[in-house]
Amino acid sequence: MPNTLSGLKAVTFVRIPAEAVMGAVVLLALPRRPRLVLSAVAGAVVGALTVVDFFNMGFVDYLGRPFNIILDWSLLPDARGYLKDTLGGTVELAVTVGAGLLIFLLIAVVALATVRVSNQLTRVRTKATRATLIVGTVWITCNALGLSVAGSPLAAQKATAVLKSQVRTVQQTLKDEAEFRKVAKVDAFGNTPGDQLVPALRGKDVVFTFIESYGRSAIEDPIEAPGVDKTLDAQTAMLKKAGYAAKSGWLTSATYGGSSWLGHSTTMSGLWVSNQQRYRTVMASDHLSLTKAFQKTGDFDTVGVMPGIQKGWPEQSFYGLDKVYNAFQLGYKGPKFSWSTMPDQYALQQFQDRVHSKKPADGKSRMSLLILTSSHQPWAPIPKMVPWDQLGDGSVFDAIQKAGNKASDVIADTTRSRQEYGKSVQYSVTALTQWLQRYGNDNTVLVFLGDHQPIARVSGNHASRDVPISVVAKDPKVLDAIDSWNWTDGLRPAHDAPVWKMSSFRDRFLAAYGSTPHPKTN
The missing domain is CATH 3.40.720.10 (Alkaline Phosphatase, subunit A)
Structure with a gap:
């Protein structure tokens, strides 16, 4: 799924995701118990990344920047307060409960759906292996030739890109915190005596x-x-x-x-x-x-x-x-x-x-x-x-x-x-x-x-x-x-x-x- 409202077009959903091809290969090779655990975890991760995409849509549309998975959770109470003041307490409560339910369902249902797909694959293992090989070959071909539909590449690896982006954001956020603490300690006027501050505005009502x-x-x-x-x-x-x-x-x-x-x-x-x-x-x-x-x-x-x-x-x-x-x-x-x-x-x-x-x-x-x-x-x-x-x-x-x-x-x-x-x-x-x-x-x-x-x-x-x-x-x-x-x-x-x-x-x-x-x- 795209992570901006402007990118939310039907054509983006006809792409072939590399993660699905690789996931099918791994799941077909695993014994039953590890396969069920991995498919559930992978599905939950995909659901969570979808939640992040939704948040990203809202942040780009309103704040002109991507959602920061480390810092921006603290803004959610302010968002609830804004909804309450703007549209009323009933709407705010409905949106809050609806959003919470949607987040839960996205993660839980996608995890269950991934487990179901893994079970279906193993029931027809021979056909699934052959189909995975064919789809993988198609992905490689589309990627090598740069094939696209309406400007959208047929060969996609969106989930991996989003995951890499979030990992990079976490790393940069932690690094920025340490660096900014050092910057904040430097102050050109930090030791200026009071009698040497804004002398030209003495007597003014500023x-x-x-x-x-x-x-x-x-x-x-x-x-x-x-x-x-x-x-x-x-x-x-x-x-x-x-x-x-x-x-x-x-x-x-x-x-x-x-x-x-x-x-x-x-x-x-x-x-x-x-x-x-x-x-x-x-x-x-x-x-x-x-x-x-x-x-x-x-x-x-x-x-x-x-x-x-x-x-x-x-x-x-x-x-x-x-x-x-x-x-x-x-x-x-x-x-x-x-x-x-x-x-x-x-x-x-x-x-x-x-x-x-x-x-x-x-x-x-x-x-x-x-x-x-x-x-x-x-x-x-x-x-x-x-x-x-x-x-x-x-x-x-x-x-x-x-x-x-x-x-x-x-x-x-x-x-x-x-x-x-x-x-x-x-x-x-x-x-x-x-x-x-x-x-x-x-x-x-x-x-x-x-x-x-x-x-x-x-x-x-x-x-x-x-x-x-x-x-x-x-x-x-x-x-x-x-x-x-x-x-x-x-x-x-x-x-x-x-x-x-x-x-x-x-x-x-x-x-x-x-x-x-x-x-x-x-």
């Missing part, structure tokens, strides 16, 4: 904001871009009218389609955090995050607003946040919008009321980290902007949520998903920039970016991993400091604007604002 799934496709895809580009241009003009200027570029994210925390940690750590194993390593390390650099100065209060966090979050220590507001600490009484616990506009107003409007103690400045969620898939229903003074406890969104699209109507429709994704980005960008126009001041410095591209079904199977990033400020010195970056003026980065790896941003940002490197090597 806000780092991630917009969920805000990728290059939103700005350049023919379906999504017209609305998003119009919004970016309009908000650039509004910000300029309010006295703000902006510069924008591109970062290549370490993740794609999901696992937003990998994008967050890559940006803030300066390390390429491309899988869950690396993430755990970084979170357990003392590597200096960009946000913790502000805490280390002693001159900044540090606060996080995380409407997507609904459980304990030990990562708070790595990010150097003195206080974190999660989904249950923002006073929201309105409806959820699928996975998103609350509209971005509401989260931003709560940030304003609880954090931004209050001066830090002891004359300190403030650094804030916001993670906005309204542009999270399935992009239905999508919130709408309401007057800021009518937000209240969020109940105003009840009618908007009820009148919106149902997730089930959008999630399986590629064109509608792309259209609604674009609208969700427009909403998030509008909410953030309106907040800045309404509540920002002469010392506000806003850095906002996407964490990753949307899923492959929306951004395309061969889309880049690039996300937009913008720096906005009133003080011209803030943007003068990054003039050498050659970013595009305004909120919409040009197609040919500089593209950096997301992991390079921390060091470039620290250096641009006057930080002095003092390397740490172990």
